[in-house]
Amino acid sequence: MEVKNNDLEEYARPEGVEVKVSTGRITTLGILSMFILMIVSALLFNYVWGEVSSYRSGYELGHATRFEAFTLKGLLIMLFCALGSILLQYIALYCFSGRDYRALRWNMDWKSWGFLLTKPMALKYYRIALLLPFFVLGLFPMIHGFCTGNIMIYFIGIFCVLGSIGDCYYFWKLRSFDENDKIVDGERSYNATIIKGTY
Numbered sequence: 001m002e003v004k005n006n007d008l009e010e011y012a013r014p015e016g017v018e019v020k021v022s023t024g025r026i027t028t029l030g031i032l033s034m035f036i037l038m039i040v041s042a043l044l045f046n047y048v049w050g051e052v053s054s055y056r057s058g059y060e061l062g063h064a065t066r067f068e069a070f071t072l073k074g075l076l077i078m079l080f081c082a083l084g085s086i087l088l089q090y091i092a093l094y095c096f097s098g099r100d101y102r103a104l105r106w107n108m109d110w111k112s113w114g115f116l117l118t119k120p121m122a123l124k125y126y127r128i129a130l131l132l133p134f135f136v137l138g139l140f141p142m143i144h145g146f147c148t149g150n151i152m153i154y155f156i157g158i159f160c161v162l163g164s165i166g167d168c169y170y171f172w173k174l175r176s177f178d179e180n181d182k183i184v185d186g187e188r189s190y191n192a193t194i195i196k197g198t199y
Helices: 002-011 023-049 054-068 072-096 123-148 151-163 165-173
Strands: 017-020 104-108 113-117 182-185 191-195
Touching: 023 123, 023 151, 023 165, 072 104, 072 113, 072 123, 072 151, 123 151, 123 165, 123 182, 151 165
Parallel strands: none
Antiparallel strands: 017 191, 104 113, 113 182, 182 191
16 A cells, blocks of 8 residues: 555656746846947947947947936837837737636736736747747847838837846746646746646
């Protein structure tokens, strides 16, 4: 009887693997990415499309960042970018969850704002939802703005790329799991349980 019980315990399926991402790591990565991406992208854009010296372009970057970001227009652009990112992720999660609005719940904490899953979803779909704002609102507009010389679209893309750094890092943390594993979000952002599909 003891051997039988030991066998049952050995082959019992666990509830899942908990994945947590450190807020400090996301903050550090975001600040470092912001400095590198803003400086490199501004100098590169000025090198291709501008006619002023590198010193002047650096001065203009600081001037634009200091004043344009705190104008009403700059604040509205940042607000609409954040809302667009949340809406795009909601639409993706809603469609991938079988169009069940009860599978999602609103979460707002100091790490992130957005919707979290309350029902298991295949990790391959969750990964798409994580990276969708990065590509659609960030990388593609940034490339388009750079290729056409449209500085407004270019910096909107850069802002959306920076806003997606946390999701990209979370995607990187989930890379070791199989695409058919299921994921359920925890109580907070970047905190989930992975239910393994195979053992």
